[in-house]
Amino acid sequence: MFDTAIIGSGVAGLSAALTLKALRRDIIWFGRRDLSEKIARAEKIRNYPGLAQISGADMQKAFLDQMEREGLAVTEKQVTGVYHLGTHFGVLCGQETFEARTVILTTGVEAVKPLPGELEFIGRGVSYCATCDGFLYKDKTIAVLCTVKGLEHEVEYLASLAKKVYLCARYPDPAISLPNVETVTGRPLAVEGGVRAERMVFDDRTVGVDGVFMLKAAVTPAVLVPGLESEGGHIAVDRQMRTNLPGCFAAGDCTGRPYQYAKAAGEGNVAAHAANAFLAENKRESL
Amino acid sequence: MFDTAIIGSGVAGLSAALTLKALRRDIIWFGRRDLSEKIARAEKIRNYPGLAQISGADMQKAFLDQMEREGLAVTEKQVTGVYHLGTHFGVLCGQETFEARTVILTTGVEAVKPLPGELEFIGRGVSYCATCDGFLYKDKTIAVLCTVKGLEHEVEYLASLAKKVYLCARYPDPAISLPNVETVTGRPLAVEGGVRAERMVFDDRTVGVDGVFMLKAAVTPAVLVPGLESEGGHIAVDRQMRTNLPGCFAAGDCTGRPYQYAKAAGEGNVAAHAANAFLAENKRESL
Numbered sequence: 001m002f003d004t005a006i007i008g009s010g011v012a013g014l015s016a017a018l019t020l021k022a023l024r025r026d027i028i029w030f031g032r033r034d035l036s037e038k039i040a041r042a043e044k045i046r047n048y049p050g051l052a053q054i055s056g057a058d059m060q061k062a063f064l065d066q067m068e069r070e071g072l073a074v075t076e077k078q079v080t081g082v083y084h085l086g087t088h089f090g091v092l093c094g095q096e097t098f099e100a101r102t103v104i105l106t107t108g109v110e111a112v113k114p115l116p117g118e119l120e121f122i123g124r125g126v127s128y129c130a131t132c133d134g135f136l137y138k139d140k141t142i143a144v145l146c147t148v149k150g151l152e153h154e155v156e157y158l159a160s161l162a163k164k165v166y167l168c169a170r171y172p173d174p175a176i177s178l179p180n181v182e183t184v185t186g187r188p189l190a191v192e193g194g195v196r197a198e199r200m201v202f203d204d205r206t207v208g209v210d211g212v213f214m215l216k217a218a219v220t221p222a223v224l225v226p227g228l229e230s231e232g233g234h235i236a237v238d239r240q241m242r243t244n245l246p247g248c249f250a251a252g253d254c255t256g257r258p259y260q261y262a263k264a265a266g267e268g269n270v271a272a273h274a275a276n277a278f279l280a281e282n283k284r285e286s287l
Numbered sequence: 288m289f290d291t292a293i294i295g296s297g298v299a300g301l302s303a304a305l306t307l308k309a310l311r312r313d314i315i316w317f318g319r320r321d322l323s324e325k326i327a328r329a330e331k332i333r334n335y336p337g338l339a340q341i342s343g344a345d346m347q348k349a350f351l352d353q354m355e356r357e358g359l360a361v362t363e364k365q366v367t368g369v370y371h372l373g374t375h376f377g378v379l380c381g382q383e384t385f386e387a388r389t390v391i392l393t394t395g396v397e398a399v400k401p402l403p404g405e406l407e408f409i410g411r412g413v414s415y416c417a418t419c420d421g422f423l424y425k426d427k428t429i430a431v432l433c434t435v436k437g438l439e440h441e442v443e444y445l446a447s448l449a450k451k452v453y454l455c456a457r458y459p460d461p462a463i464s465l466p467n468v469e470t471v472t473g474r475p476l477a478v479e480g481g482v483r484a485e486r487m488v489f490d491d492r493t494v495g496v497d498g499v500f501m502l503k504a505a506v507t508p509a510v511l512v513p514g515l516e517s518e519g520g521h522i523a524v525d526r527q528m529r530t531n532l533p534g535c536f537a538a539g540d541c542t543g544r545p546y547q548y549a550k551a552a553g554e555g556n557v558a559a560h561a562a563n564a565f566l567a568e569n570k571r572e573s574l
Binding site: 011014015018019021022046047048049050051052053059062063065066069070237238239256257258260262263264265266267268269270273 | 298301302305306308309333334335336337338339340346349350352353356357524525526543544545547549550551552553554555556557560
């Protein structure tokens with residue numbers, strides 16, 4: 001049982017991890033080894049205190065160096081669900097479960113809004129995780145919407161299983177060329193079907209499918225954490241970054257604007273302190 | 288008329304200044320040229336994202352370099368009052384007044400709580416500003432409580448005016464040696480008097496005085512800004528760092544715990560964005 005599971009490896013996640021490490025808490029931190037595609041692609045950041053006119057690539061390098069010096073490592077697993085189990089949380093990564101007393105959500109925001117039908121068909125043909133659900137589509141036909149280049153390896157994995165993949169890449173310069181992958185250039189409009197998803201609708205065509213994979217940098221938090229309260233598309237939090245679920249905190253872009261590195265760093269710090277206080281409080285109660 | 292007056296030059300103030308500069312707002316930023324004694328004295332900071340295991344001195348250097356690159360300068364004046372004048376704010380620095388449409392308070396926290404009698408005798412013998420009120424005590428006897436070494440020049444200035452100064456230095460290694468300055472080693476307990484302050488009480492002695500100067504790194508915000516709402520000794524703010532006064536925002540330690548650099552940076556950023564939105568909103572209304 002971990003003290004805290006941090007979900008997301010942007011600046012908010014890093015800030016929370018650094019602070020909980022300094023507070024000697026036992027954490028598991030889910031994300032990407034290279035932290036965040038968004039950071040790496042940023043052109044020039046002019047208002048992050050202490051890093052003058054830094055490029056996204058250099059900021060990423062500074063963060064990775066810092067993690068190494070502090071002995072922090074990211075667990076590269078895709079979190080597919082977070083369940084509040086009363087006294088603690090179950091964090092699902094496909095078939096694996098991890099347990100933690102507290103959770104800090106730093107999942108970022110996805111610029112792409114859910115499509116009509118997307119949320120409706122979750123678990124009935126719509127999936128966010130290639131490694132969790134890919135095997136269900138062996139020799140079948142699927143559509144894959146991929147919003148970040150860093151997830152191309154998941155597209156390749158899906159193509160190794162499925163008979164046919166319709167790939168809609170929502171980022172510049174997709175670099176996948178496989179015989180069973182057909183690139184769709186149209187804009188995705190909706191997922192349609194009956195009991196299960198059956199069709200993926202683009203603005204230039206509609207394709208029949210057995211399933212749709214939405215490979216995004218950030219999963220909609222309400223999808224990830226059942227029972228979590230939202231407010232205008234963001235996770236609702238108070239000044240201590242507490243969500244409506246006791247022991248569950250959130251920080252960074254997922255809690256709302258401004259979408260800024262300094263704000264994310266600050267909120268990650270506050271969430272870590274709040275989680276630490278929550279852990280201390282619960283310890284006392286269980287004695 | 289400035290768009291925004293930022294009051295305080297810790298990390299929150301810097302973060303707000305950087306962001307408003309990036310947003311091309313016309314700001315005035317009150318503080319110290321060396322930013323913050325607290326930062327410079329910090330031993331080692333291990334949880335500020337992007338600056339790995341940095342000393343306070345190196346962090347200060349990074350901040351000063353960044354300010355130079357962004358063309359940001361601190362106005363070295365002691366703010367003695369902030370007055371909400373309906374459509375804008377008047378910022379008083381002794382005899383001078385500056386006007387700004389919005390204010391961001393980043394005044395930090397003072398570890399030392401107000402003494403009994405301190406708030407009661409403000410303007411009747413208790414002052415927070417040597418340059419503003421020092422001339423009132425020419426050839427008189429005063430007590431000076433100084434909590435930071437960086438304000439020793441103000442003590443010297445007061446000693447050049449007053450006949451006699453009882454100096455209570457609340458920091459390590461005070462370095463003032465003047466014939467009319469007597470160092471008091473006792474702990475300050477209270478300010479006493481009748482219509483005006485008449486006595487400064489220490490735990491080992493009581494001295495008769497004409498006035499008491501409290502030279503602190505941070506002035507109690509409620510003293511600085513009449514009408515400002517507090518909560519448990521901190522400025523009450525919402526998630527957008529708005530105070531109860533329209534157009535007045537606050538960020539950093541003055542809004543509450545945790546007293547952390549990352550939190551201050553984040554709140555300064557959010558306050559700057561909120562001030563920017565407020566300015567845009569008011570602009571629209573006045574058209």
